Amino acid sequence: MKNIILKITILVLACSVNVDIFCQASDDVAKAVAFEKLAMFISWPPAALNNDSSGMFIIAVLNNKPFGKNLEEVYKTHQIKNKNVQVVYFDKIKELGKCDLLFISNSSTDELKIILSSIHGKPILTIADKEGFAEAGCFINLYEFESKLRFEINQKGMQDAGFKIDYRLLRVSKVLNPVIE
């Protein structure tokens, strides 16, 4: 009887090997940190540098104050592109002032078109977390796949707007509208 128990225990323990590494984070925090990861591998157009007078990296958040507060908390002690981060909020696209990154989450596709047309030509990196937004013209879309955060990158859109993307980021992302070089 003792042997049987021992054998069962060994089998159970043996079955327990070969499990993947898992570490977890809340989706809001992971998305906030993703901004810094993305910025590391993206170069802004020269126009952005020329217009930089504040010395801050400004993230504009449209219609999502809770996420913006989360960003503020995360970037209290962290920088993006060696700059302190400032989070600004607005409810209407007309109110949008100068910023380096625009986060869009609670908008419809129709609203997205209006937003994108109103900032067209400005050196603003647009990031969304809604399905179909990268296809609709947003530069980057964050999505979840098998409980992991993934990036969709609208490569042509970004290149046309003067952004340069490091190949290491493209390698781990889903690339939409790829640019053949």
Added chain:
Amino acid sequence: MKWTILLLITLILGLLNSTVFAQEHDTLKTEDLFQMSLEEFMNVNIVTSSKKEEKILETPANVNVITAEEIQTLNFNTLEQLLEYAVGMSSVNGEGNFFTATSIRGNTVVNYNVNTLFLFDGIPLYNPFNGSFELNIIPLNAIERIEIVKGSNSELYGTNAVSAVINIISKKAKNGVDESQLRMKYGSKQTMYAQGNLIKSYHKLQVRLFTDVNTSKGEDLTINDELGHTETYRDYYKGANLVAKLDYKDFSFHFQYYNRQQPNLKTRGFDYNLYILNSDTFKIVVPERHDEFGVVTSLEFNHKLSEKVQLHMSTNYWYWDLRKNEYAGYWDYNSKSFFNEAELTIKPVPWISNIIGISSNHMFAQRYESEINTFDVGKDHKWTTDAAVYLNGTIDIIKSLKFSYGGRYYMSSYKDTTLTNLSPRFALVYNVFKNTYLKVIYGKSFRVPTYFEKEVASSKIKGNPNLKPENSSSLDLVIATNYKGVQINLDFFNLDIQNQIGRHFIDIANTISQNYNTSGKSVYNGFEIDTKFRLMNKLNGFAGYSYVNGKNVQKDSTTNLKFTYHNMVNFGCNYQLFKSISVSTSLKYLDKWGEAKSYVLWNGGLNIGLTADSKFELELKVDNILKTNVSLPEISRDRPQVQTIPVTNIRKVFVGISCSF
């Protein structure tokens, strides 16, 4: 020997690999995420809101959850009303209508909620006088979520966790955003429900205030008394609650005050007021008036001692005072208790988690009768002291199989009596496939006799100082799944309660009296299905069905329990008609139980956003649309003349407004 060496090698390998063996994943700090390379970062599991629902699916317990969103969208007014629509739960009248007891999974106990434990942020709202609690002492707007853990769970929670543990979790600032809300509803029978909350953060200090005021002139309800007369009485109500919470670093302070006035519907010894209307004289019963207040304070300390050890300590104080005003005098009740707990959560490796705790209570209760200027309960001012040690552990045997184990050893001392109890608990959770879990849960629990049950000495009821704790055991087979927005929890259960404490009629010299005693074994079998759905982002709600069969097993006979319902259906949903307009409806069907007839209770509501962001909302609500005559069995006296107690028979209309800022 060969096997022993193999076992040791495997154990060592297992421990070496323990960092790669994680079902219960460690939550990373933000700093860790910043330090990661892009590849490492993209390998991090993220937990979304839907993932939190999955956590409930895989938890080694049978849990029904009600969220703040459901409370808000379904437009409920009070916690008591809300829980009427929880699967397998139904109110019954306690002493008169004052103490609303609750029947859970068919287990109906006389007068008080002694087979259910009620927690508010983990603080037991346990009244040592009657072992019970009152649902409406928590403002509805303070609730972030309600977890109803069914089955025998004394291992973690202690006494009374026989049928269920109702754990109320309060609202906190989400993502650091402050919020405030005001809500008021007014309607039929001059009924008003007003609620307000304020959540504000100042650096590391978070202040949370929740309050409500509920008043109602009440319905005129017709009842029969023990002399066979038909009488009318008014079911008025006044209540107010305040909850203040302060969170600073590892400390959390809780203060709660509640006050309420309500009639007690006695079915004997009525006092009357005479009224004259159109030259007809008629009488309205003046019920015994209850004035009650209570105070709860708690100080909690949570500290992470290391990556593997977390410390939790709390100390709570409870005070309760009730005065029953009768025409001939008054009865004064009070109780107080100190509850202390310390526990360590230890995770030596990521796949094992153990909670080891100790708790100690010190409590007292008494009752004074002015007419004879004496105490019957607590007359010798003796306190009850109890202590417990407990262990609750979880081990991930393999990635898809989790085992939970533990137990609580309890002992109490009161006068010359020492009571002890050991309540073990085991559970297996198997992840059958994605988002689908099979659980087998076995637990034992206990319920200690209350001061009232031990010492009451009125003319009609006699306590029993020799009562022993009730013992119960439950076995649950649960299938929990979440598929495309529909969450289903199917539970087949068996609950056995031995030595159930109850009132037993005795007839001495033609004087019928009731004595507290134990009554063999009660067995409840049945199943519950609890579903939640969210479809197309427009329709969300719940639907539940429960079936129970209750039997009383004596040495030589088995009889059906009179006060166990067989069938119950609960349904509620909210549909977003337009961006700012939504409609809601809720429905409950309860089968005949005792002498009370079956009924269908149907409510409807409409919410209209007055501003584009819906910060201001207009609320319309109609309760009991069908004007159903709802009555519940009279369980406390069980006399042939008085078989049921009326609850409602009119349609009630409310108009309200709410604003968030």
